[in-house]
Amino acid sequence: MKTAKAEKIKKTLKETRERRENQVCRVYQLKLQNLSKKDIEKLDRLFLEAKWLRNFVIADIENRTKDYKYKEVEIKIPDGFEKREIKTLSSQMKQELIDQIKDDLKNLKKSKENGNKVGKLKFKSEVRTIPLKQYGVTYKISGDRNRVKIQGIKKKFRVLGLHQIPENAEITKGYLIKRPSGFYLHVVCYLPKEEVLKEIEEKRIPQPVGIDLGVKHQLTLSNGEKFNWYIPETKRLKRLQKTLSKKEKGSKNYQKINHLIKREWEYISNKRKDIHNKVISYLKRFSLIAIQDDSIKSWKDGLFGKQIQNTGIGGITARLRNLATLIPVLFVDRYEATTQTCSFCGHRQEILLSERTFKCESCGREIDRDVNSARNILKTAIEQLLWMLKVVERIGEGKLLKTLPVGSGEVKPVERVIALVEAGSLPL
Structure with missing residues (x-):
């Protein structure tokens, strides 16, 4: 039995x-x-x-x-x-x-x-x-x-x-x-999955896009578009925190004010999530998304802690990782010199953080530094993609892997591309 x-x-x-x-x-x-x-x-x-x-x-x-x-x-x-x-x-x-x-x-x-x-x-x-x-x-x-x-x-x-x-x-x-x-x-x-992919395809823009993350402009796309948002702590939150410091810890009044502080934090968090949802909804229309795998945590631990916390741009990277099983999302290595390289001729030169315009010493072109970086990210991602597709061609159709689950941290780039090919998100 x-x-x-x-x-x-x-x-x-x-x-x-x-x-x-x-x-x-x-x-x-x-x-x-x-x-x-x-x-x-x-x-x-x-x-x-x-x-x-x-x-x-x-x-x-x-x-x-x-x-x-x-x-x-x-x-x-x-x-x-x-x-x-x-x-x-x-x-x-x-x-x-x-x-x-x-x-x-x-x-x-x-x-x-x-x-x-x-x-x-x-x-x-x-x-x-x-x-x-x-x-x-x-x-x-x-x-x-x-x-x-x-x-x-x-x-x-x-x-x-x-x-x-x-x-x-x-x-x-x-x-x-x-x-x-x-x-x-x-x-x-x-x-x-067919219906979800069909819905994405109906709104899809037949164009790849590169994304540069930043502090002054949270997102800069390779087509020149920029996204800025900033959700700071509210005045009410600061006032409640000041009131809490005067209450006796563990008392009913302390618990009451502490509950109001938690509600205010939830309100702020919901506003940030709403912006992330709108940004991701726009980005997933592109045929391919390329983004650099920047260490957002090191930015927060460094000089830009308040800006990173009040924008929450690390959540954008996490959301794009989750989208990788449905649409092509490629991550460029964080040590790739995308900011210092000219997107027109490929010449590499030093550029200070205060310089907001990239002036190429070789070809003389001038371009916004963030747009230049986004274009280099897209260019590098496409080069990686072409190389990986050649690897897939050598492997053969008989060794195609199953679609990978969301959040596969240990998955290699080649395996990710093979999974996207099989899922139909990235046709050969």
């Missing part, structure tokens, strides 16, 4: 993996609406129990990851330790929280084997994410009434944003998120 069940599970997983190869993952955010005080207390209890369980398991990994049936846990209080009952968390939520800890331990071990210095898992003062493993069991969506049912809570919550989910989307797992502005449900869906 067990063998038949195991074979059935194995077969289902295989079918799912094959289906995922022709699908694209999308995450849709739904906000829980019209929450009463009782509803907020229940949801707060859910996240509180998640924190208790996580910290309890971390305290003694060897003995406490063997069983998922935690009906009560031991927590630390000022006078010592006390046992608390787990009432709201369902068995699947507990299982997923413990699986997350196991994954964290595996990642730490892998990082240590790679020669990195790692510490140990730390206790959390607050858990803000609860995984909902299985759609239809841990949570259900009622589209006709805009309601969501979460396992462990009897009431169905009204949600805002269900209209975003397409009818042909395959709904899978979800995540219950707690933020200063309220409670959210992130729904993971899979859409047919």
